[in-house]
Amino acid sequence: MDKNEASDGAEKREGKYWIGFDLGGTKIQCTLFDNELKQVDFKRRRTKSELGEKGLLERIASTIERLLDDCDISKKQLAGIGIGCPGPVEWEKGIVRVAVNLGWENVDVADFLKKRFDCDVEVLNDVDAGVYGEYVAGAAKGSRTAVGIFPGTGIGGGCVYAGEIMRGKVLTCMEIGHAKINGSSRLGGSGMRGTLETEASRLSVASEISKLAYRGEAPYLLEHSGTDIREIRSKAISEAIENGDKEVKRVLEEACEMIGYAVANTVLMICPDVVVLGGGLVEAMPDLFEEMVGKVARKHVFECYRDEFKVKIAKLGDDAGTVGAASWVKRMAEK
CATH class of the missing domain: 3.30.420.40 (ATPase, nucleotide binding domain)
Incomplete structure (x- = not known):
């Protein structure tokens, strides 16, 4: 499938899946990976930071849910979510301390996503996620x-x-x-x-x-x-x-x-x-x-x-952050 095309309701998939999410100031990218970290499909949307903290968290969750629905993947099959966010992150707890371009302070992203999806969640700084993506699959491999x-x-x-x-x-x-x-x-x-x-x-x-x-x-x-x-x-x-x-x-x-x-x-x-x-x-x-x-x-x-x-x-362009975030949450979950 061309990565720019949405999935068209393919037959039921089996196995575990991972989400890599890149939260930017102007756009978000959400990518679904299989258990071998091969890309299945993705969605891009405007960030809409004007929605505020609760509205943007809901937009993140709904983007993930739409992608799962498009690919006929149940929430039970979702093994983990890695999300890269701008600004300093309290990484062990998954709290974004400050993201100026989003208007965020002390936002507990990990807690929200764990309650919504009941899976492992890792919150990274967005550049850390991008560099890790290049490390595992790009220019620094x-x-x-x-x-x-x-x-x-x-x-x-x-x-x-x-x-x-x-x-x-x-x-x-x-x-x-x-x-x-x-x-x-x-x-x-x-x-x-x-x-x-x-x-x-x-x-x-x-x-x-x-x-x-x-x-x-x-x-x-x-x-x-x-x-x-x-x-x-x-x-x-x-x-x-x-x-x-x-x-x-x-x-x-x-x-x-x-x-x-x-x-x-x-x-x-x-x-x-x-x-x-x-x-x-x-x-x-x-x-x-x-x-x-x-x-x-x-x-x-x-x-x-x-x-x-x-x-x-x-080498990975816009995909670096999602590749890195998904790779990191899988690595941490399987430690």
């Missing part, structure tokens, strides 16, 4: 330790260290976007200035190049996207560079340099064998990111480390 850096509106990070998702005693971690990277005066979300997110996220890049367009230094961008940063998406940035906006390329190269420094810092601390770059900005210009981030990172580590890691582009 076969590695010992993998770090993921995903530039988007902000910059998310995650780490799988020797097969385990790196987390704190209580909370998820690897908030690499909020680590200080230079002496810039730009203020980040944590109250620190000059963070990786303020210097290299898509939002920071769009902000800088919108000024270029306004000053007439990025003519292609001005003609096709204007100066509104809401209209300057990853594809628009890529097309501006392809069509000769040299100053736009300079700004993007500076962002790559900042990410390269972050990779170098990470290598010096934990020496991952694979660093995965993902997100819309990277997907729009994979060659530029892979080459430049790798070059900068290798230049700024000790020589003995330079051949000990690879910078790779994520």
Whole structure:
């Protein structure tokens, strides 16, 4: 079946099944996997954060129920649900401490889903889920330790260290976007200035190049996207560079340099064998990111480390989070 097609009421299925759920600020993806973690079917919907805490939890549950119904799977066959959520997660209890883009604080996602579906539930940070997906089935498959850096509106990070998702005693971690990277005066979300997110996220890049367009230094961008940063998406940035906006390329190269420094810092601390770059900005210009981030990172580590890691582009795209979440809940349930 084409993964973009809904199931059409196939004959009754047997066996155990697993749900991988990716809860984003603008869209949600719910994927059903069989017991071998092969994708059966999936649903995508708008998030609708305006529904509030209870309304959004109900939307999550109803999306799962619709997918089960479409695939003729009973709730009794559902062995577990893994769900990736934005923001810090109290991972042992399954509580999302804060998700700004959803308006959530201290939301007990695990308790709600366990009561609704009577199965194992694991709540992960969404980037952790995506990096784990790449670790088990994508760009980092076969590695010992993998770090993921995903530039988007902000910059998310995650780490799988020797097969385990790196987390704190209580909370998820690897908030690499909020680590200080230079002496810039730009203020980040944590109250620190000059963070990786303020210097290299898509939002920071769009902000800088919108000024270029306004000053007439990025003519292609001005003609096709204007100066509104809401209209300057990853594809628009890529097309501006392809069509000769040299100053736009300079700004993007500076962002790559900042990410390269972050990779170098990470290598010096934990020496991952694979660093995965993902997100819309990277997907729009994979060659530029892979080459430049790798070059900068290798230049700024000790020589003995330079051949000990690879910078790779994520392979799973939008499926990374659901693959990772389902794989993790299955692993934890079968421990």
